[in-house]
Structures are given as C-alpha cells and as structure tokens.
Amino acid sequence: MENKGVMIFAEVTDGKLSPITRELLGAGRKLANDLGEELSAIIAGSGVVSTAAKIAAGVTDKVYVVDDPLLKDYCTEAYAAVVEKVCQIAHPRILLMGHTTIGSDLAPRAAFRMGTAAKTDCIALDIDDMNKQLLVTKPIFGGNALAVFTMETFPQVATIRVKSMTTQAVESTGKGEIIEVALGLDPAAVKTTVLQKVVAENEGVKLEDASVIITGGRGMGGPEGFKQLEELAKLLKGAVGASRPACDNGWVKDIMQIGLTGKIVSPDVYIAVAVSGTTQHLAGCSGARNIIAINKDPDANIFTEARFGVVGDWKKVLPGFEAEVKKLMGK
C-alpha cells in the first residue's frame, strides 16, 4: 500500500498539549500542504481522549487515539507497539516526533521495528519537489556542520529539535475525525516499571520560559560565582543557566545545563559569563535574540555569536554591570 500523508506523535503534559506538539502540528501542516495530503496525529496514553478531541478540532484531519491504562507511564516497547499498529492502519509517508525525553527514545526504536529509519534532532524539514521525499536538516559534529538527509524507506521518521520550528497560529479545520484504535496491549509488553519520578525544582522563572537568562561557564570557577549570577537574575527577572562543565562539576543542578544535550532556550537576552561558546553549547542558545558575552579571552568563540561583548574578568565586570543596572532601574 502506498504511504501517504504526514503524521505527528502528540505529547501531553498535565492534560495539555506540550509545546513541542504545537510546533509539530505547525510543521506537519506545512509539509502536508506542500504535499497536498492529509495531516494526522497519534496520541497515546491513559485518559487522553479529551486532549485528542482538541487536536482533532484544531488542525488535523484525523487523530488516532490509543487509550489504555497500560500506557500510563512511558515504556519504549509498549509505545513502539502503538506506533507500529497505528502506522499499519494509516500508512503515513512521514512521521514526526519531538526530540524530547520520549521522542528521542521512541522514534528510532519504532522506526526500526517498522523496517524503516529515522533522523533525530532535525532543525529544518522540506519536501523534495522531484520525488516528494522528505529532506531533513540536522546538525552533526555538535553543530560544526549541517547535513541534509533523506530516508529511503517509509514512513520517513524524524524528531524535531525543540523550538526549531516557529509555532505558527494553527487555523482550525474543525473537521478532524477521531479514530479510536484498540491495541489489545499484552501486559507483558510493558517491560519497564517506573519506580519514581524526581522533579528537581528550580526557584523562580523556568529556563524554558525565561525572557532573560544568565549562564555561567567553567570560568565561574565554583558555586560561589553562581550566587552572583542568581542575584543578577533576580534583578533582571530572569533565570540562571549553566554550561555542561559547571553542571558536571556539581556547582549547579544538572537540569540547568543549556546545549545540545541540555535545554534548548530562546530568550530575548542571553548573558553568557565565562562560557567559551563551543558549538555544543551554542546548539542550546543560538535561538536567543540577543547574546551578550563576558569573557576574559578576546578570541573566545562566544563573541562570534554575540551582539555585545566585554573582554574581562567577570569578577570585575559584573559588579560594575550590576551597579549600573540597579541605577538604570532606579533601585
């Protein structure tokens, strides 16, 4: 049977569509329009029917729902079985997922199970006019190069980097159809048990939502420096981030890591303090509208991405900066 249409894998957090799902819907609709084919969504979990209805009424033509108490917690094998089953029914040409905790784990496994292939962490999607093949752009070598790939088997599976697709306002078709798929999942297919979920709370503004982020790198030298960044962040109503070495050294929590294997952020202002600006770090912050760099090394790579830069020791630059900010804010 011929593979047709674009399908997205929807993720739900706290009963709401997660931000990546909105990005996927926008990107998926564009590809579907380019192809002149349908956009569908797959949603799986326990108690997800009402969220599915929202997606259906929104921008999709069809929503495949797999609602099963066994799907309450994510388990790779069980979810791969869901994806396989729905694709057997729908035969999509393209299947998109978010490059998230779930999507990055599920997409390759589901793709291989279906005898096809995936590309992960893609930042652009296009259709080849010649043969209707999906072309994905993906950073490789930590972002030192960009590669365009195509998959020669169907469905063509890709995971999309968070915040890489602009969330366009998705016009409602209002005609989306909900199709409930009975999977008849064997409890034995749930191979993993989630014993506990630990949320490392961060006080104040969430990194993902912050409009100002102050990030400290290895050059902060220890946890004390980060206290100063905290103070500044409070003043600017922003959040504190970190490069990987600052996390690996235990100066700050792991969840504060920005970059290729950390969080992807896109604030208005990103102040990088004592961060050298490796491609792996920039992968997480190059979406910022303005990067400000403070570094004692005039040749640090971070300056090539910055709008304003100061060459100097943060221990001396930051006090002046903070005093002036307070003055300008009338504090």
Add this chain to the structure above:
Amino acid sequence: MKMIVCVKQVLDPEAPPTKFKIDPNAYNVLMPSDAAPVLSPFDEQAVEAALRIKDANGGTISVISLGANLQRDVVKKPLSMGADELILLEDPAYVDGDSWSTGYALAAAIKKLGQFDLIFCGRQAADSDSGQVGAAIAEILGLTQVTVARKVEVMDGKVRVERVTADGYETIEAALPALITVSNELGEPRYATIKGIIEAKRKEPIVWKPGDIGLDTFKIGAAGSRTRMVKVYQPVHVSKCEMVAGANEEDAGKNLAKKMAEARLL
C-alpha cells in the same frame, strides 16, 4: 554479570570549532581536522557505568568498536580502565553506514559473543549526534532499552536505572538482559591505572571481519544504509559583535549596562 560496551572512535569534539573543516569538493566527505581521534565521550561514561557494576556485582566487560583505521591507543582505553576484552569490527565494508547498518553489524558481533546480561552504549556519538545505534541493537536482539542513564545498578537480578528527564530524572526497573545508553550525568569516567595501561598494552584486540560474524557486505556499512546524506555544509557565522570597553573592567561592565539599556535589552 556479563556486560558488553559499544564504543566509537570519533574526531575530538572538543577541538576548537575553527579547526573543523569539510571538503567542499568531496560533497559529503568530512575532512578530519588535525586533532587526534578520541573515544566518543559518552562511550567512556558507558564503560564507567559497566565498571561500576563490575565493582559492585563482579563480572566481565567486553568492548566492541566498529570502524576503519581504529587507533589502538584510542580503542584500548577501556581495557586500561578495567575492561576485559576488546573486539574490533575493522574493515572498509563496515564504515560509512547509518545507525541501522552500524547497529546491524554490532548486533551480529554481540550474538557471536553469546550470553550477556547488559549492553551499554553512549547516549549519542559525538560525530553523528544521532542516538540511534543502541535502539537498533535493542530492536534486533529484542531487548528492553532504557536511554540517557545517569545511574545504573543491578539488584535482585534486575537493572535499576535513573533516566535523565527534562526536569529531573525517573527511576526505572527492568529485567535482564537489557540495553542502556549512558549520559554525562553519570559522572567522570575513571582514569586508567598504571597496571591497567600495562595490561592493555599486552592484550591484543580480536578482529572480526564481516565473514567472521556471518554478515553479507551488502547489508552493512554504506550498502546497508536506509538513509542517505544529500548535502553537507558548514554554517557561516558573520560576527556582528560590538565590543564594549571602559576605563577599567568595572567601568566596561557599567558601559555594557548602558549599551543594553539603549538597545532596550534591560
């Protein structure tokens, strides 16, 4: 515990970005920078995860690496850290594959090794940045997979994994055998000991050609790939940075605040 760790030799990902070059004429060939190759960093952490279980529960660790021109001092590093044997899938037919054809060959080697309890991979290789080979091996061998681990323990015949999530972690339990991919949150890999380095020098890797593990060359490497690179290029960065100075560093900090205020960034 019988454990297997898959490690990949890559160009040093920590080499300065300016050193990184692509040959524009060769279309999709990546030119090695003059930086020496290293083990992909997450793979060293995968070795460390296996060593910690060996310390706690006992067992053996077999390391497998696939590629061409594998530098012995690079791929022997896990041996000097405490792994027991090294298997190399070294042949031109193995290389230039995608995640699927690479995983396919690694799975065939693992089958030949026989019974095992745990397979470890890195969360992603530092060159492909893909994070898929582990899933390919798990799918072919029908294994439970848990990705992006920050802690791995074996107790009561089960594996307990702390898996990194966007806002913390979750603890997952699975039966053995299983495949785990490891992330940097696990902690620093240990240093090689002098004794380990001497032993590693003496140990010769076992080299398996495709025929040794029952593989047809059209199913591996570039020939066995399901994906194709259409284009590769280096993003160009035009630096537009305005440097802000001052009478001294503190003054430069003040001037930065003023500049930002002018640009409505405060």
